[in-house]
Amino acid sequence: MKNKKLMWLISLVLVLSVFLAACGSKDEDADTSKDTNKDEDKGTTEETAGDEEQVLNLIEVAEIPSVDSSIAEDAVGFNVLNNVMEGLYRLDQESLPVPAMADGEPEISEDGLTYTFKIRDAQWSNGTPVTANDFVYAWQRAVDPETGSPYGPYLMEGMVKNATEIGDGKAELADLGITAKDDKTLVVELVRPVPYFLSLMSFGTFYPLNEEFVTSQGDKYASSSDTMIYNGPFALSDWDGTGGWKYVKNDKYWDKDTVKLSAINVDVVKETSTGVKLYDQGDKDRVVLSAEYAMQYAGDPEVTNELETSVFYFKYNQERLGEATPLANVDIRKAVSKAFNKAELTEAVLANGSIPADFLVPEDFTYDADGKDFREYSETFLEYNVEEAQKHWEKGLAALGTDTVELELLGGDSENAKKQQEWFKSELERNLPGLTVNLKEVPFAVRLELDETGDYDIQSAGWGPDFQDPISFMELFTTNSPQNKMNYSNPELDALIESTKIELAKDPVARWEAFAKAEKILLEEDAAVGPTYQRGRMALMKPYVKGLATHPFGGDYSYKWTYIEGK
């Protein structure tokens, strides 16, 4: 009894002293104007909850590294850009490219190399008009080696005229294949016909930049919400380079009548558990769940499932540091690819809405003119089938003249990655007698280095596309691709991919059939890689949030059409 009283006393002292201490720091907090602003916002939302204040409260798992469209290189940056800026095209709710800054469809030359865009009457948030020159400046800035843009050269080289030459120092910036005929007319010259060019125009790197404003800000451009101007549905505010931020409706946006949200408050919360608590308390309207929470909330009515366009696969290295590996044998590769139960992987191990991948080009990613998914053009390959796997395995072992094989599986070192790799190991060793899988779990940076030097047997890797075309996946494993690094080479595949760039560029159906054929060679004939799963995303979202659009590449979300109803 006495003990209990004592403990209570102690806890009382603890609590009291904390309040005392907290009072001491009051002064320091008073001058943070950002905090007070936030308090006000919250106050108004609560008071007018019935009238459906159009305010959305979101969580982001990382801070904004950069919203300078030439410099941005990550998901958070591109997502913000997609909502505060606008390119010639924008992805609509169904993720189809629709004219945005472009005034209607462009004029395309016979050979598919020259695009002439009319620029819509639109304004930057400071009132200056958006002109063709804003695009010329932005694109030149993105390929300029001085800028240090990662995505500019990556996306434009081999596509926009003279981009490669500028990178090599053989051409001037002014030679880049983009010119402003007048304020409202923009001409883009390509080196090859690019069937996905219009959808690519919705990507952040191609957004316009107002030269006068950007140069006047110098190094400070886009380092805070005050050193930027916006031409998209929202403008950034309350962002000083780090921490959370806020979107407010951009009243200068040409299509502002469509935008219903007046503000979006974003806080950075890295712990899913904290995010879920904030969501449960009603402070936040949406939280993306990590794997352990995904399992826990699987049956919750507020769970939403979204299929991402990242596909994961085993890379089979055929020659490790100059020596042929057992994976040089096609039967061994096929055996490994077919020997694990992909459905069990996605349902029991990942449990986050991912789906088994019997393909390389993901589902719900690319559509033809009639809205038909690329997956309907192609087939499925390397499905889970223990019997066939074991047949290939025996054939492979016989060819190698051995009955035991040891393989190293290289993968990530996150909790999730480790769980998957453990599962792969037990599944493969159980179904393929004589196989020993050694796990090597390393941080991402180390994995990249080992990939670069080709120092692995099997690597668990993945790819997320940067533009909406099957080629963003199909090109990965051609002989000279920087992503190959597994000593795989098939001239037939190379020729097929090459043909889609030139001869077939203007025949969409034949082009996609060529991709389907290439996928068959890559997976069914060669089993050069063994697809594992296409990643899903599970989130909790309040039922009163409507019209949130998700996209397969570039910015993940559009808030342009989002609204609050029934809160």
Place this chain on the structure above:
Amino acid sequence: MTKYITKRVVYMFLSLFLIASFTFILMKLLPGSPLASAAKLSVEQREVVYEKYGLNDPIPVQYVRYMGNLVQGDFGTSFQYKNVDVSYLIVKKLKYSAILGAQAIFVGTIIGIILGMIAALKQNTIWDYGSTIVAILGISIPSFVFAALLQYVFAVHWQILPVGLWDGWTSSILPSIALAMGPIAIAARFIRTEMIEVLSSDYIMLAKAKGANWFEIAFKHAFRNALIPLVTVLGPVAAGLLTGSLVVEQIFAIPGIGEQFVKSINSNDFSVIMGTTMFFSVFLIVIILIVDILYGIIDPRIRLAGGDK
């Protein structure tokens, strides 16, 4: 005393120079690239970006350039947050961590001292056992477990304090308590042990014999002597707390510096790694210096010994 301090300051700069050099070398040995999209770019495309940031220069050239800038107080700009000055980043994020750390240290030390004194003065009673239990819990339960527990009880269950995020001083209460458990335990343990030892020493007996009152003995004689070891350990603890705690900051979604430091290492953000390391080092070294000076104030014998040299 002045001579002693001057000497210490000179050593301080020497240590900082060595720390900067070692960090620079270790950092350059880190695998990976500061580019988030490195995996997608071809070697040539990566080179172009590295050129822009001077990462293609030979390491010694980079070292000399970096140290030159450092001497002028220029930490450079971050790689992860493009165009953001490292010093700006540190100052901004440190604010949150420092508030939490200062509160934790302040509350933790005071409670710890009170608990320790009660335990020593009421040795082998229920008071003593109670405070020992608190101390043991404080030292053995990691602060993030406490953080999660506090968050659940006060924010989710009773809903009297915010779950997380920085929204005025109420947000600082729970993380500060979580962080304070360490200092409470440390202070309580040290004060108890030292006080018991001091209380049984001859001069206390003398004081008692002379008829000095209990209060005077406890505070003027015993407590002051018991403080010395506490000051020694609290210095580094304070430096650790003021410079942020990764896990507690993450649990309460507070944008502090602790989390930033770990992130900069994972993303090869060279200038932020260097900036925060240098900042932490200066902080720790200055605190140790202050602790040494404090010794002299608490215990004149140390001052004398220092002066003799």
